[in-house]
Amino acid sequence: MNRFIVVDFETTGSHPRQGDSIIQIGAVTIDEGVVTGSFSTLINPGQAIPPFIQQLTGITDEMVADAPTLEDILPKFLPMLEGRTFVAHNASFDLQFLQDALLSQGYYTFDGYVLDTVELSRFLLPMQGSYRLGELADDLQIEHDRPHQADSDAIATAQLFLHLLHILEELPMVTIQRLQMLVSSFRSDLSELLRFMELQKLASLDEFAAKMAPESAEEQPQTQSGAEKWDVYRQLALRKKPERLKASLKRGGPNLLPFDDMIEQMIAERAAIAQNLPGYQRREAQESMMRAVYQTMATSRHLLVEAGTGTGKSLGYLLPAILWAKQQGEPVIISTNTIQLQEQLFHKEIPALKQSLPFSFRAATLKGRGNYLCLRKFEQTLEEPTEGSSQELLMVKGQMVTWLTQTETGDVEELSMPSAGQLYWQQVKSDTDSCLHRKCPWFSRCFYFQARERAGTADLLIVNHALLVTDLQAEHRILPAHDVVIIDEAHHLENAATHHMGKQFSTAGLLFLLDRANPEAGSYVERFAHALHSWMQQESGSSEASFASNLEKMSHEYVKLKDPAMQLTQLLYQWASDRGEETSDTGRDTVRYRISHFSGKHEKIRKTAQKLIEHMSLYGAGLDMLVRSTPPGEKVPYEVSSLFTDVSGLLNEWQTAMEMLHFFLLEPTDEYMCWMEIESRTPKKQVFFYAAPLHVAQNLAEPLFEEKKSVVLTSATLTVKDSFTYIMERMGLDRLPEDRVQTLQLPSVFDYEKQGLLLIPSGLPTLGKESEQEYLHAVIQGCIDTVRAAGGRTMILFTSYSMLRQVYQGMKEQLSDEPFTLLGHGIDSNNRTKLVRMFQSLEHAVLLGTSSFWEGVDIPGDALSCLVIVRLPFTPPNHPVYQARAEELKEHGKNAFMSLALPQAVIQFKQGVGRLIRHQDDRGVVIVLDTRIVESRYGRSFLKSLPPFDVHTGSWLTLREMIVPFLGGMQSLPDS
Template sequence: MNRFIVVDFETTGSHPRHGDSIIQIGAVTIDDSIVTESFSTLINPGQAIPPFIQQLTGISDEMVADAPTLEEILPRFLPMLEGRTFVAHNASFDLQFLQEALLSQGYYTFDGYVLDTVELSRFLLPMQGSYRLGELADDLQIEHDRPHQADSDAMATAGLFLHLLDILEQLPLVTIQRLQMLVASFRSDLSELLRYVEMKKWSSVEGFAEEGLEGGGENQPLDESATGRRQMPAESDKWDIYRQLALRKRPERLRASLKREERVTTPFDEVVEQMIAEKAAIAQNLPGYQRREAQESMMRAIFEAMESGSHLLVEAGTGTGKSLAYLLPSILWAKQHGEPVIISTNTIQLQEQLFHKEIPALTQSLPFSFRASTLKGRGNYLCLRKFEQSLDEATEGSSQELLMVKGQMVAWLTQTETGDVEELSMPAAGQQYWQQVKSDTESCLHRKCPWFSRCYYFQAREKANEADLLIVNHALLVSDLQAEHRILPAHDIVVIDEAHHLEDVATHHMGKQFSTTQLLFLLDRANPSEGSFLKRFAEELYDHSSDEGRDEVRATIGKLQKAFPPLRDKALQLTQLIYQWAADRGEETSDTGRDTVRYRISSFSGKHERIRKTARRVMEEMGVFAGDLDALLRRMPAGEQQSFELSSLFTDVSGLVKEWQAVLEMIHFFLLEAQDEYVSWMEIESRTPKKQVFFYAAPLDIASNLEEPLFAERRSVILTSATLTVKDSFSYILERMGLDQLPEHRVRTLLLPSPFSYEKQGLLLIPSDLPLLGKESEQHYLEAVIQGCVDTVRAANGRTMILFTSYSMLRQVYQGMKEQLGEEGYTLLGHGIDSNNRTKLVRLFQREAKTVLLGTSSFWEGVDIPGEALSCLVIVRLPFTPPNHPVYQARAERLKERGKNAFMSLALPQAVIQFKQGVGRLIRHHEDRGAVIVLDARIVESRYGRSFLKSLPPFDVRTGPWTSLREEIRPYLEGMQSLSDS
């Protein structure tokens, strides 16, 4: 398999059997990894090309009018196919057009090998964010100047395929063989390619044929250290090959590095001046760095708070450079005192950015060395023992998607140094499979595990314990509080970035979550069928037991096999009952796209008592099943050295029993036991066929849960964000965090405005004549919003992001805009419509011209699109939490009981902070320019609207009829463009 033809077809549609035809062919031949020929032609399809295809491809009816027909082209094209493997990106699409074309012209269909570069990329590029050809070409620096033109697509696919072949040929033999076993049942011919690469590797071993290894065969690995077989030449230098798996070799770490280096005695002011003076070190190592007065003020305030032992809240406007402003004093304090400082961020993305961008710049710039590390929750790391065991399970009956995930991870092991799931780009099946192979406390063998010295989690813990600066996320910080500080190294200083999220994260992690999916997944893991790990455990026990013990093992596994089907049926019945109950009452309360219903245990009474009765029955049957599992575990032989296989399976079954107990407690908590200090609710995905129910419970009071373990017990906690104040006051955040309960001298605040010239850089337009939702019909309001968005997009020539507070509104506006703009060449990107991947949508938005991005809450912050790509920002509605959201509703009721106004105390401050975040997406750099359009008339009609306006930077604000305001957008943007050019 060394002769290939890479093909791409442009077509009039997606269905060749329903009349769609090829309008362009692009083809590239590859022989022995060298491009040998290219072929390209337009084809007259004998029918009109649909407008959207013309827009997508740039191929018009006029261009193909004089082009040859398919009948004329095939005799020229067919010889290129002879004896070659057919390769395409999403090969099934191109292959169906090829086969239909051949049949229509009286030829035999193509019967050679077929390879799909999407499938191959998913295997060999498991850390890729997207598998679209354009984004793969961008990331791999493959030339692709005319996307959706067959000749350019074919050449780019050929470049991608050669890159993938190169990766394959560099992989160690054991990895190739592992992949072969996983793809043997695939419909594509990937296994043939893997077999070809394997045989090339065998033949490259000098003297292999003469040596005639004992027991040799095409599936025998050459080496892995556990068995003492030989390694392929040079493989031992690149890979750590162990127990039939190849890992990326990590550098040896010197034990001497565990000792903390001598403390730094240089005064703070001296270090700061060395770092940030004109032409100083940081300017040379951090592109685009500018000295800023606000940044220096923030640095000094943070260091003084650490020294004096006080807490500090800092609101630092966009452009302050707050990351550097807290990193530098944190590093210096850690080095002066010989104690670690914890940095906590809301998102793993910011965690990674700090570690891979800011930290290297500081490492190169500081006059002394320091150690920085990241740590995430244990469930983010792969357990190699469990992964090895899952690979040994029978593949019969496994879905192709699950086998794909396993294959991705086999290849990933040769690339990753961290074993962190965030690196992986997995399909939906991978999320469930990860639960089976992630690291956890319950099933850990610690030093008894043969993988212990290679364990990703324990290596991350070791690095964390050595670090001067440890970067975590809020979720892990809160988990450490709940675990009484047993997760993170001992520390006395914490810096919390994106601190406005801390309450929500604490609400989630101090609450409880459960789903019917978890229940059914756990039951399926406990299925004692042939090939399952439970059945394998019983078989190992049987082999290690006496005759009497064997009878008991056989009887117990028989009882489990008999009990499992009715137990799963009963659990499925419970799921269906709960789903129907929630579906009858649920309504959309957030941007998750799910319907939500708040409930109390008393809700399941009367005619709904059946839910509780079924829940009790499920718990009873699960209890009996758990008793039989315990009986199996008690049969474990004691007092003798056990095989790894038996002890490993014993650990997994023990972990399963603990998970089983946890699920029993969750069923009892959510369906049978009243909890006054929690608010409970269910969510369902009503627009999908899967009848899943998600249970949530959140504590009503977070301040008391944070005040003592986080603030009272710590020397200094720094909370910073671009949005902590409402009308320049910190009162709201102080109260929500419980900081208002501490002595005044223990808490300081600092408000630093943005250095940007908002009155010159930004225009804020507020139409005064838009309909008010609630006073006029919803349809009238929706039509006005659609028109406002369409007018803005036309005036800005795309380059617009539109922010929503609900998916339902986004979908309706998306459809309405599509109808009006469909023929004008604009590309609409809707979150949850075109993709659920925020990063992918943002990249497409930045890359494509005349593009509009529609997003919900995750787009209100954390999206950084500097420059002209984002010139207009539309905010459809003020971002109030829906009044029927369970957590807000319950907390509002509690505030009302205490005589407080829930709207003014809770709803308004939350909305103002979110609004500030949304507006902050527009101006990200001192050269950025643009317009914000707010389509919610409440901002000028209501008394509370002033709270939003007074909390914003000093934009050039204009109000009036929309027909007048919309005329100002284009001249404003063009004026900014000419100013930028000059």
């Protein structure tokens, strides 16, 4: 398999059997790893090309009018196919058009090997964010100047295929063999390619062995190609780790200059930082932040810093934190809300600072244990039979086999897995319950313990809020001992604490647990029982009867589990769907509940839950008996101890699941608010349970603000109407002595009056007063007018997923003949990073997003010129957490709207507006389509919290005329 033809067809649609035809062929031949030829032609399809296809491909009816027909082209094209493997990106699409074309002209269908570069890319590029051809080409620096034209697509696909072949050639033999076992049942001929690669490697090894014959066998592996790259162990190849840092780089450092002198040396105009940080400029606000942060640490106080956009907040806390850590010989913990910012700090800012500072320092990241792969568990799942496994699951296993040759961290965030991977990860992630520690053969290679080791010697440890809160709950047993914490994106800390101090459970997780606990032949429960019995029989001659009897009882109980579990899922789903309302940007419906709701005609829910718990208890007793049958001691063989650990972990999960069922469905509680979520627009009828504590301020105040010497909280949005009162109350900081807490508000460095225009149309329909249809029509028209005026380059922010869908559909219908690309969150993709990347790469793009797009999206420059805010971002009044906290405030005589809803909305609004002006040269227009901002008394709170934009209100017909001249740079604008 070394002769290939890479093909791409442009077509009038997706269904050849329904009359769609080929309008362009692009093909590239590859022989022995070298491009040897190409072929390209337009084809007259004998029918009109749909407008959408013309827009997508740039191929018009006029262009194909004089082109040859399929009948003319096939005799020229067929010889290129002879004896070659057919390769395409989404090969099934192109292959069906080829086969239909051949049949229609009286030829035999193609019967050669077929390879799909999407499938290959998933296996060999497991850390890729997207597998679209355009994005793969961008990432791999493959020239692809005319996407959706067959000749350009074919050339790009050929270059991609050659890159993938090179990766395959570089992979070690054991990885190729592992992949081959996993893909043997695939419909494509990937297994044939892998077999060919294996034979090539074997031939190379034979040739190598012949050359090396005089040398000793022990010396040979050291000189083999690639041996320096791979750590091959137990039939898995891992990327070799760099040598461990020497002890001289441990914490503690040189005698540094006084802080002010050191800062001046670091940030002078010609200092190293200015050379290593692109776009760096000295900023007075940033220097004020540096000094305030350092002084806070030096005086053992807490500090809240609101640093406006453009301040350079990250450097504003990183530099003083590094200097403090080196001076004191103590670590500083940096906590962020998102893993994206955690990665950005570690992979972008930290390397620049390491290049810039005149002394060395160590930085590390640490995430929750469940983010890291357990190599022992993964090895064990690879031994499971592939028969009966879904192709998607085998794909995930294959991705991870390749990933081990690429990853240094074993962190799941690196992986781009299909949905089956999320459940599979629960089976192979690292956890405390199923860890063999030093008894594990993988211990020296364990990703989690290596991350812990790096964290333990770091001057700067970057974590996320979830891990920080988990450490507080675990009485500081997870993170290294520390006295100083810097919390970035601090306005999210309360929500992170609410989530991670609560409880979560799902019927999907329950059913997955039941599948894993299957005691039938081949399962690890059954393998453990037999391995244990075999070993004990050798050691002491124990009887098989007790093991067989226990397994038989477990199997008997196991068959009773699935029915009540499925019945409970259906009952809960029906109950929730009858009452649920959409409250989140995930598209899920939500309903808050109390245990008392499951009475009367809904008593069946409780009874079914009780029945399921009873059966689970009986099955769990069998698991427990198996675990307790294992004798303690060092002599237990690895196979038995490994399976023992997994079954012990399964037993702990089993007991936890029973406790969760009891907690969520049978045990009334006043300490938590409970709710369910369902995905009503998908065929998956699963129910997700959540419980959150009513109060978290006390849980934060004691272990964090009272115990730590210094905590710095920073964000671009900490104040409401220039006051820190709201955030201090929510965090519990108002409980501390006044002299322990300081605040600092730093304005943005941007000239908003010149750079930004804020338009607030008056007289628009108001939702609730006018009909929903009138309101929706006004919103769609406002968005369309903005998009046309800005030539795309627009982001539209929603508070409701259903509103997003309706506006998306309305805009798509009206803009169908115009050159705009709509990108809807949850419609075109659920991946925020992917959508933002597409938005930046496409001309005339429009991005529609819900709550996750209101912050953390950074699109500097001309790609984003207009921002439309459809509704003020109030938390839905039916959101369970808000609802419960609002009820409690009312009980204490407080106004829940003014005390909770309004401050939350203002902070979110500030975050949303902050997406627009990201650089001192940026220029943009914000349009707020919610008239409450000027018509209500509380609207002033939103406007007073914004930077000093040039604000205009009035008729939308007048306001929309300002967009084009403003974006064009004209300064004179009509007065409102």
